[in-house]
Amino acid sequence: MIKKNPALFGLLVALGAFALSFGVYFQFLAKKDVYLVDNPTPETYYFKINAGPQKILSSGQYVEVDLKKGSNRIEVFDSEKKLMYDSMFTVNGVRGLVNITHSDYYIHRQYYGYDLKKDSLLSTLGHTMIDGKKYFGGAKKMDKLYTDEFYFNINEDYDKVVKNIDKVESRVKIFRKQDFLLYYKQYYKF
Structure with missing residues (x-):
């Protein structure tokens, strides 16, 4: 038969509460750092970032994208998939917005x-x-x-x-x- 140890029990309860609080924080309270590509216009656009797959961005939509710190390349196409421009931009922060339409x-x-x-x-x-x-x-x-x-x-x-x-x-x-x-x-x- 194992003898009850109040100090060990208290430590286990404290560790459980600590783990639960971190779980709640990361599930509900932590701010997610993301990069978005946004299209506030009524037009549809296509784009590729860093020679990745082509993505579509309809009117009023935004989409999360993976960007790397440093230089990134974007190719933007109109609704007929004709190249509009090919440009480079530099990422410094942990969140950002790519404005493919150069809107305000x-x-x-x-x-x-x-x-x-x-x-x-x-x-x-x-x-x-x-x-x-x-x-x-x-x-x-x-x-x-x-x-x-x-x-x-x-x-x-x-x-x-x-x-x-x-x-x-x-x-x-x-x-x-x-x-x-x-x-x-x-x-x-x-």
Whole structure:
């Protein structure tokens, strides 16, 4: 008969709780780092990355792709599969967006914190002109082939929960143009 050892039992319970917490974190809470190719236009495009298989990207769709750090090559074809361009881009970050249509995207910094004065903060960050209208908050227009200058991709939302309310923190998100205009109207309510 084995004698009960409370210290060993406590250690096993603690290790089980530790493993369970890591499992919950990686299953539900961890942010997945991905690279996306996006098409916000009404057209259909085909593309190949790094001489891989040809992929289709329909209107309004995005697709996850595997990119390597450093130089990557993309070939983009129109809906008749005629080559539009063949280009190189450099990947530095762990997430990114490939803009095969060179459409307008907006990179916006959202601030979090206790007693944050949203209106005065927006006016000090400058403004961006979109379709002849001023948008405060310093959103940066991006229409180049590739960017990784953000934290949240087009398929992700800003954090709903602020982790540290003692200080002002910020996160950067990239938006399609229409999504940014909708977000701005709903969030800032001017």
